[in-house]
Amino acid sequence: xxxxxxxxxxxxxxxxxxxxxxxxxxxxxxxxxxxxxxxxxxxxxxxxxxxxxxxxxxxxxxxxxxxxxxxxxxxxxxxxxxxxxxxxxxxxxxxxxxxxxxxxxxxxxxxx
Amino acid sequence: xxxxxxxxxxxxxxxxxxxxxxxxxxxxxxxxxxxxxxxxxxxxxxxxxxxxxxxxxxxxxxxxxxxxxxxxxxxxxxxxxxxxxxxxxxxxxxxxxxxxxxxxxxxxxxxxxx
Numbered sequence: 001x002x003x004x005x006x007x008x009x010x011x012x013x014x015x016x017x018x019x020x021x022x023x024x025x026x027x028x029x030x031x032x033x034x035x036x037x038x039x040x041x042x043x044x045x046x047x048x049x050x051x052x053x054x055x056x057x058x059x060x061x062x063x064x065x066x067x068x069x070x071x072x073x074x075x076x077x078x079x080x081x082x083x084x085x086x087x088x089x090x091x092x093x094x095x096x097x098x099x100x101x102x103x104x105x106x107x108x109x110x111x112x
Numbered sequence: 113x114x115x116x117x118x119x120x121x122x123x124x125x126x127x128x129x130x131x132x133x134x135x136x137x138x139x140x141x142x143x144x145x146x147x148x149x150x151x152x153x154x155x156x157x158x159x160x161x162x163x164x165x166x167x168x169x170x171x172x173x174x175x176x177x178x179x180x181x182x183x184x185x186x187x188x189x190x191x192x193x194x195x196x197x198x199x200x201x202x203x204x205x206x207x208x209x210x211x212x213x214x215x216x217x218x219x220x221x222x223x224x225x226x
Contacts, residue, residue, distance in 0.1 A: 031212055041150075041200055043216040055211050090155065097212040098163040100146045100204075103155045 023091030118217035135203030
């Protein structure tokens with residue numbers, strides 16, 4: 001069973017479009033995250049939710065809007081996509097701070 | 113604010129060579145420390161972690177790391193690398209007792225030549 005699953009795995013879209021990425025975890029974790037990995041492999045946190053409550057909101061354009069309908073799901077909606085949004089987006093979840101995160105397999109977003 | 117430095121950006125080794133990847137962090141309080149591995153085209157997987165206790169921690173696939181508090185370091189080691197260890201390695205830290213925000217280093221690309 002996949003612990004943290006993201007869909008879609010690949011997403012190619014034109015500038016200006018709106019797209020969503022979905023994430024689900026079946027680990028019973030309380031906290032979920034979105035990270036962006038750029039072309040140089042640098043990982044930067046974007047958002048974090050704990051039991052549906054937003055607890056981390058880094059300096060991210062407001063075109064990005066996370067939504068957590070329940071603690072097992074965290075979706076990411078992106079409006080008016082730009083070329084610079086091209087990256088791999090990873091979802092992750094955690095239970096305790098000492099456990100680290102469990103990552104999903106990533107969504108490679110390409111904006112053309 | 114926390115930060116993590118990985119000084120080796122790209123390391124090339126031959127099979128059976130020993131590996132040590134450097135990681136230093138900057139934070140005045142207590143931290144939890146992690147090493148993650150990302151094989152080509154895959155997601156990040158946890159190699160090992162330090163929370164408390166013995167500063168020498170052992171992880172999967174024969175990796176180990178030593179936490180040296182006085183040096184703010186958490187270097188990753190493996191006595192004998194294999195071709196299958198070719199991957200990107202990330203050191204990460206979170207502040208104990210704060211929001212569980214994991215800060216990653218810039219990564220080290222390890223290429224093992226057969």
